[in-house]
Amino acid sequence: MPRQLDRTRFLEHRVGFWLPKDKHIITQWVDHIAKEARETKQQEQLDPTLVDFKAKVNGNEVLKRLAACMFYEVPDVPPFNEDPTGQPELRSFDEMLGAFNLIMGRAPVWTDAANKVGLIGFPFNAVLDWPMATASGYAFFLNDTVNKCLSAILTKWADFLRAGSSVSVLNAPGGWFGTDGLTALTTKGNQNGFSPVTEYGFAQLYQCPDPENKVTFGFPSWDAFFIRQFNDSVRTVDSPEDDSVIVHACESGPLQYPVSKVQRTDNFMGKNQAYSLANMLDNDPAVDSFVGGTVYQAFLSALSYHRWHTPVSGKIVGARVVPGTLYSENIYQGFWTDTPDPAAPNNSQPYIASVAVRALIFIQADNPDIGLMCFIAIGMAEVSSCEITVAEEQHVKKGDELGMFHFGGSTHCLVFQPGVTLEWNSLPPPDSKEWKDMPNFPVKSKLATVKSSAPSA
Numbered sequence: 001m002p003r004q005l006d007r008t009r010f011l012e013h014r015v016g017f018w019l020p021k022d023k024h025i026i027t028q029w030v031d032h033i034a035k036e037a038r039e040t041k042q043q044e045q046l047d048p049t050l051v052d053f054k055a056k057v058n059g060n061e062v063l064k065r066l067a068a069c070m071f072y073e074v075p076d077v078p079p080f081n082e083d084p085t086g087q088p089e090l091r092s093f094d095e096m097l098g099a100f101n102l103i104m105g106r107a108p109v110w111t112d113a114a115n116k117v118g119l120i121g122f123p124f125n126a127v128l129d130w131p132m133a134t135a136s137g138y139a140f141f142l143n144d145t146v147n148k149c150l151s152a153i154l155t156k157w158a159d160f161l162r163a164g165s166s167v168s169v170l171n172a173p174g175g176w177f178g179t180d181g182l183t184a185l186t187t188k189g190n191q192n193g194f195s196p197v198t199e200y201g202f203a204q205l206y207q208c209p210d211p212e213n214k215v216t217f218g219f220p221s222w223d224a225f226f227i228r229q230f231n232d233s234v235r236t237v238d239s240p241e242d243d244s245v246i247v248h249a250c251e252s253g254p255l256q257y258p259v260s261k262v263q264r265t266d267n268f269m270g271k272n273q274a275y276s277l278a279n280m281l282d283n284d285p286a287v288d289s290f291v292g293g294t295v296y297q298a299f300l301s302a303l304s305y306h307r308w309h310t311p312v313s314g315k316i317v318g319a320r321v322v323p324g325t326l327y328s329e330n331i332y333q334g335f336w337t338d339t340p341d342p343a344a345p346n347n348s349q350p351y352i353a354s355v356a357v358r359a360l361i362f363i364q365a366d367n368p369d370i371g372l373m374c375f376i377a378i379g380m381a382e383v384s385s386c387e388i389t390v391a392e393e394q395h396v397k398k399g400d401e402l403g404m405f406h407f408g409g410s411t412h413c414l415v416f417q418p419g420v421t422l423e424w425n426s427l428p429p430p431d432s433k434e435w436k437d438m439p440n441f442p443v444k445s446k447l448a449t450v451k452s453s454a455p456s457a
Helices: 023-039 048-058 061-072 093-103 123-128 135-140 143-163 162-169 179-189 222-226 347-356 431-439
Strands: 245-248 296-300 308-309 314-322 358-365 374-378 384-389 399-403 410-416 420-422 445-448
Touching: 023 093, 023 123, 023 445, 048 061, 048 093, 048 143, 061 093, 093 123, 143 222, 162 222, 296 347, 308 431, 314 347, 347 374, 347 410, 358 384, 358 399, 374 399
Parallel strands: none
Antiparallel strands: 245 445, 296 410, 308 399, 314 358, 358 374, 374 410, 384 399, 420 445
16 A cells, blocks of 8 residues: 655755745646646647657657656655645656646746745746656656757747746736735845845845836846846945955855865765765866865745856856756655655755756956865756856956856855865854755855965064
8 A cells, every 4th residue: 555645744944945835836836737738738739849859758768768657656645646636746748748838938927825935936847846756757857868858948938038928927916026926026135144134125126127117117028037136235245355255156045054075076966965076067177176175055046136246356267057957856855765855956956066057167266365266056947047147267356247047046056175264154053953944145245254374474
């Protein structure tokens, strides 16, 4: 007899809040999408990118079997098999394609139920949430052909999100700029780490094309809204002339206490995920210089600001995007455990630092006590679009823009070499309970101070 799993075990904190805290919200939404896809016969009118995906999977016996098995392997027991109304979740690759076809013609919609948040920013991820957790799903989403097809699908979706028709989901009163959506956006924007929150309105926080337009604030598309910029007076650079001060590169919540003595290669696929520098840095020639160093990782909420800024002043000595996976989670966070991640790949952030699509930006800091460091922007799930806006040999001042994510929350790392002694600012001790629910720390605010290696006089 199939074992019954306790639903309450799946209502835990979601680091980054990409998907709702309550899995029931996801299942209800997925069922609604699946039902609409069937009723409108989406499988008979697939986008060309989906037709190509289907052909490549069906033309490869291994992929075809994995695509079928990753749905069969989802346990047919609560909470995996149905939503609270008793409706089944997606159960086949063809149903998934139909759901994708529907999603590709829509921008992420605001709903109060999804204010947890991320279902609104990660519709594809929501559909794949349990299939990712299976053994077959693990193999399927590591495949290069699969990831190239998924990249083409998301690129096509990105074109829609940049078009004017995508702006309708912003419209007040029911959209992102309705009462509930605007409250959530401004609440997140006013967080200030563990310091008292500010009380700015949306147009005070962000640069808006038309601040007086309360329907759309003048944003011409979903993407324009998503990559919005802070007003300069709201996010100033901490200690701009002091090169010993390192600032937050993203508006983000720290994932865990910074990890030191990081190894060249390590078991990033284990249950206790380690950082593996050779994989994270894509075997860059500089890898060996970082062995034994420190990694700081933090996550970006789907409600927040998605541009990256340099944490130090210095010269860009390397900048590139590394192709990788889009929907791979650490297999030890899947159905190999009694508590598979109901918001995958949320609990796999150290793992995806080694395998996901990511941007690597190497910076030779002006401060010799920092030396060479690396900023890694990691594209989780839908956030496969890592756009770099700086070039090699360019000199940047602390706080200057480096690039941005498009559509969705994500995660990033700062990698420092061994011998760099850092005093962390406002981070709780490693064993603190505060790590369970970390707030956003403002971009460009003080993250750490590097101690001088020069002998004192």
